[in-house]
Amino acid sequence: MNPESVKNSQNISPAIRVGVLGFGGLGQAAAKVLAGKREMILVAVADQKGFAYAAEGLDIKECIATYQSQGSVGYLEPVGTLTNNSIQDLIDTQQPVDGYFLALPNLPNDFIPSVAKQFIAAAWQGVLVDAIKRTSAVEQLLGMKEELQAAGITYMTGCGATPGLLTAAAALAAQSYAEIHKVEITFGVGIANWEAYRATVREDIGHMPGYSVEAARAMSDAEVEALLDKTNGVLTLENMEHADDIMLEVAGIVGRDRVTVGGVVDTRNPKKPLSTNVKVTGRTFEGKISTHTFTLGDETSMAANVCGPAFGYLKAGQQLHQRSIYGIFTAAEIMPQFVK
Amino acid sequence: MNPESVKNSQNISPAIRVGVLGFGGLGQAAAKVLAGKREMILVAVADQKGFAYAAEGLDIKECIATYQSQGSVGYLEPVGTLTNNSIQDLIDTQQPVDGYFLALPNLPNDFIPSVAKQFIAAAWQGVLVDAIKRTSAVEQLLGMKEELQAAGITYMTGCGATPGLLTAAAALAAQSYAEIHKVEITFGVGIANWEAYRATVREDIGHMPGYSVEAARAMSDAEVEALLDKTNGVLTLENMEHADDIMLEVAGIVGRDRVTVGGVVDTRNPKKPLSTNVKVTGRTFEGKISTHTFTLGDETSMAANVCGPAFGYLKAGQQLHQRSIYGIFTAAEIMPQFVK
Numbered sequence: 314m315n316p317e318s319v320k321n322s323q324n325i326s327p328a329i330r331v332g333v334l335g336f337g338g339l340g341q342a343a344a345k346v347l348a349g350k351r352e353m354i355l356v357a358v359a360d361q362k363g364f365a366y367a368a369e370g371l372d373i374k375e376c377i378a379t380y381q382s383q384g385s386v387g388y389l390e391p392v393g394t395l396t397n398n399s400i401q402d403l404i405d406t407q408q409p410v411d412g413y414f415l416a417l418p419n420l421p422n423d424f425i426p427s428v429a430k431q432f433i434a435a436a437w438q439g440v441l442v443d444a445i446k447r448t449s450a451v452e453q454l455l456g457m458k459e460e461l462q463a464a465g466i467t468y469m470t471g472c473g474a475t476p477g478l479l480t481a482a483a484a485l486a487a488q489s490y491a492e493i494h495k496v497e498i499t500f501g502v503g504i505a506n507w508e509a510y511r512a513t514v515r516e517d518i519g520h521m522p523g524y525s526v527e528a529a530r531a532m533s534d535a536e537v538e539a540l541l542d543k544t545n546g547v548l549t550l551e552n553m554e555h556a557d558d559i560m561l562e563v564a565g566i567v568g569r570d571r572v573t574v575g576g577v578v579d580t581r582n583p584k585k586p587l588s589t590n591v592k593v594t595g596r597t598f599e600g601k602i603s604t605h606t607f608t609l610g611d612e613t614s615m616a617a618n619v620c621g622p623a624f625g626y627l628k629a630g631q632q633l634h635q636r637s638i639y640g641i642f643t644a645a646e647i648m649p650q651f652v653k
Numbered sequence: 654m655n656p657e658s659v660k661n662s663q664n665i666s667p668a669i670r671v672g673v674l675g676f677g678g679l680g681q682a683a684a685k686v687l688a689g690k691r692e693m694i695l696v697a698v699a700d701q702k703g704f705a706y707a708a709e710g711l712d713i714k715e716c717i718a719t720y721q722s723q724g725s726v727g728y729l730e731p732v733g734t735l736t737n738n739s740i741q742d743l744i745d746t747q748q749p750v751d752g753y754f755l756a757l758p759n760l761p762n763d764f765i766p767s768v769a770k771q772f773i774a775a776a777w778q779g780v781l782v783d784a785i786k787r788t789s790a791v792e793q794l795l796g797m798k799e800e801l802q803a804a805g806i807t808y809m810t811g812c813g814a815t816p817g818l819l820t821a822a823a824a825l826a827a828q829s830y831a832e833i834h835k836v837e838i839t840f841g842v843g844i845a846n847w848e849a850y851r852a853t854v855r856e857d858i859g860h861m862p863g864y865s866v867e868a869a870r871a872m873s874d875a876e877v878e879a880l881l882d883k884t885n886g887v888l889t890l891e892n893m894e895h896a897d898d899i900m901l902e903v904a905g906i907v908g909r910d911r912v913t914v915g916g917v918v919d920t921r922n923p924k925k926p927l928s929t930n931v932k933v934t935g936r937t938f939e940g941k942i943s944t945h946t947f948t949l950g951d952e953t954s955m956a957a958n959v960c961g962p963a964f965g966y967l968k969a970g971q972q973l974h975q976r977s978i979y980g981i982f983t984a985a986e987i988m989p990q991f992v993k
Contacts, residue, residue, distance in 0.1 A: 346938045349831045481825050481988065482947065488818060488965040488989050489949065489958045491689045566991045594950075597957040598686045603950030607822065609829065610934075610943030617937040618829045625828040638976065648821065648988040649828050651906045 329631055330368075331624070332357030332413040334400055334428065336380050338510040339444070340416035342616035346624060348373045352653050353624060357410050359399040363387015366394075366408050400428055404435045412440030412627045412634075414620075418512035419450050420519075420530045426453045429461070429468060438465040440630035444473025444619050446516060447526075448569070451476070451556035455563065455641055462640040467633045470643050472626035474609075474618035475500055475574060476557040477644045479591040481622075482607035483557070483572075484564055484645040489605065490595030493567040497592045498557055500576035501585035502615050507541065508534075513615075517578055520553040546581030560643040585611045589618070625649025669971055670708075671964070672697030672753040674740055674768065676720050678850040679784070680756035682956035686964060688713045692993050693964060697750050699739040703727015706734075706748050740768060744775045752780030752967045752974075754960075758852035759783075759790050760859075760870045766793040769801070769808060778805040780970035784813025784959050786856060787866075788909070791816070791896035795903065795981060802980040807973045810983055812966035814958035815840055815914060816897040817984045819931040819947065821962075823897070823912075824904055824985040826945035830935025833907040834942070837932045838897055840916035841925035842955050847881065848874075853955075857918055860893040886921030896983075904985040925951045929958070965989025 331353050333340050340358070347355045354370040362385035365371055371392065379389050387395035396402045413432075419425045425443055432441060445451060454470050461468045471477055475498050483496045507514045514537065519526030532540075541548075553576070558569035577586040590608040597603065609618060628650040633642070671693050673683050680698070687695045694710040702725035705711055711732065719729050727735035736742045753772075759765045765783055772781060785791055794810050801808045811817055815838050823836045847854045854877065859866030872880075881888075893916070898909035917926040930948040937943065949958060968990040973982070 342938075346831070349938055478825065478828060482822065484988060484991065485818065485821050485825060486947075487991050488962040489953050490961065491686070564991060565993055597953055598682075598689055598960070599954060599957065601952040601954070601957075603952035605948065605950050605953070607826075607947045608945065610945050612941040612943035613829050613937055613945070614939060614941070617939065617941075620938070621830065622828040636976070636978065646988055646990070648824060648986055650986070651824065651827050651904060653905055 328352055328354045329628065330354060330356045330409060330411045331627065332359070332403070332410040334359045334413055334415050335417035336360040336386060337416070337418070337512055339513065339616070339619065341377050341380070343414055343416050343620045343623065344373045344376060346620040350624070350652050352628070357403055357408065358386045359403045360385050360387070361399065362397065363393055363395040364399040364403040365389045365392045366403065366406060367392045368408065401431055404431060404437055410439060412442065412631055414623050414627060415441060415443040418516065419445050419447065420516070420526055422447060422450050422526065423453060425450060426457065429454065429457060432466060433460055433464040436464070440467045440469065440627055440634050442469045442472050442623050442627045442630060444477060444623050445471060445556060446476070447554050448556045448559045449554065451559050451643070458641050465639050467630045467639050468641040469626040469630045469647065470641055471556045471560050472623050472644045472649070474589070474615060474622065476555055476560055478618055478622040479589070479607065480557045480560050480643070480645045481649070483561060483591050483593050484566055486593035486605035486607065487566045487595065489597065491598045493593065493595040494571065494602070495594050496557070496561060496567060496572045498555070498574040499587065500589040501587035502576065502578040503583045503585040504580055504615070505583040507537070507580035514578070514580060517548050517550060520550050521548060541580055546579060547586065548578040548580065550578065551575040560645040563643060564645040566645070622649055624652045628652050668692055668694045669968065670694055670696045670749060670751045671967065672699070672743070672750040674699050674753055674755050675757035676700040676726060677756070677758070677852055679853070679956070679959065681717050681720070683754055683756050683960045683963065684713045684716060686960040690964070690992050692968070697743055697748065698726045699743045700725050701739065702737065703733055703735040704739040704743040705729045705732045706743065706746060707732045708748065741771055744771060744777055750779060752782065752971055754963050754967060755781060755783040758856065759785050759787065760856070760866055762787065762790050762866070763793060765790060766797065769794065769797060772806060773800055773804040776804070780807045780809065780967055780974050782809045782812050782963050782967045782970060784817060784963050785811060785896060786816065787894050788896045788899045789894065791899055791983070795899070798981045805979050807970045807979050808981040809966040809970045809987065810981055811896045811900050812963050812984045812989070814929070814955060814962065816895055816900055818958055818962040819929070820897045820900050820983070820985045821989070822947035823901060823931050823933050824906055826933035826947065827906045827935065829937060829945065831938045833933065833935040834911065835934050836897070836901060836907055836912045838895070838914040839927065840929040841927035842916065842918040843923045843925040844920055844955070845923040847877070847920035854918070854920060857888050857890060860890050861888060881920055886919055887926065888918040888920065890918065891915040900983040900985045903983060906985070962989055964992045968992050
């Protein structure tokens, strides 16, 4: 009995066949999260230099070991293919994949939208999920609504931690209020070693005063290292361009100018410098001003708070897709479904 | 220009026509919440002795004043009707109502399911929302899934505060974890005057050690008063039969035995004796044990935390209904939609 048929015998529905695009820190964490799930199997992975596909499920440990030792899952025998056009070539295999998690860095800003366009152009149908950060990127994707709808794609955007889990918590908290005054997201991230999350740390630097995402992207590892030395490894981020704002605006909850995102990232300590939280302040129908707070446990990593929700939204997206509900949805509109 | 056409000119969709069944503390609060909404209008109210219906929207202040002075909205001229069979007679008018909020006390335990059956028998189609508390009542309703589906009704159950807002927050918080160990809901309620929430306080007493819901229901006001005198107005409730447990189980998040609900109700003080919160403890994919916490602002009343979410779920239910998605859904599965 192969792993998939074992899974299938335990569930009424067959396991959801998942692909992960991007295999840096986030993509590898996503694969590890999937290793513990019965309801999903990882069938496809693509990185910059290749891809791997296995209908019965990839060996996740092997994928990670091969990527780390050789630089690409394309070296995996016999399931890997080396190519500089990995996402396109993976799509072109036309192997069945129910949904993809786009664990891709979004530099340049239109990279993830351009990947979505590749799926549309290939007439692929299924669920796409991103954990994109920036407002302008989500805005571009929201503009593709009709295209995605016509293509039969259910696209779930902003489905990581922030935006994602915390945006959804804000949307939920808003229900108690007649009017929302402000939504404040403050995150604390502790990572033992910034090199495991190079792309994410560069995105964070891109949000610091005096930097741009392009400038951060162009920084060498040594330059990043030098910057971190000056700040003792701590990055303090304020008024970040995070898509939580547009997502809450589109959901009709609050104008984007009332949503702020900031945080403190310690790149040299796995302990979080503060507890990640979202505060929603509003006025109740009786005229009382109050604040609901959703706080993440300090022991939960960025990887857990991003990848868990992302797959929860992928499962929710799959349910929408099965009902022929296509287009684009944000984490603030849909309840993620727990993946066992 | 009548109020409805004003509303319609401000929105692409017409206002959702809402009925409120039950006009005690909760029903009246629901009406007050609706008074501040553009996207919904209150067109129908039923209490034990009558009902009122107005296609262009009821005058909410007048409804409350009439109920409080004369004991029924049925006395309202010319929109009221006096009847001892108010819910059935309201349904039988066949006036267009998009969704009903069942702001009804659920004693006996099958009362709300029996109301749902009346809607099914009348071939009514639309959205029904309850803020029911007990597991056994939600269980009965979940058993009516096929019946509701066949009838073209979208029924949203457990959509108050707990179950409801806090259950949804637990479902959301669960996303960070590979496995959920426990969900603990602890509520604090402060009400200045228990007499405004007679039915709710009796339900709470029904959950205290040594009492049953039937016994609590049979208590006279003087007996409730005497009990409250003994406890200085404070009711401490543990291991309550709250449907949060079955809702989280049905959503595939955690077995019902891992969900506990308890709280402290001060019936003589509007200040909450503790901040209402839900704690979700689990294990992440990396093996870390942690706890996410969602805490409600102390200034938010039970009425705000129940009625706001209930209408948020009604709006979400309306969107499902428009897509011909019928049956029964719990607050843990669907994201409530903010009502402006």
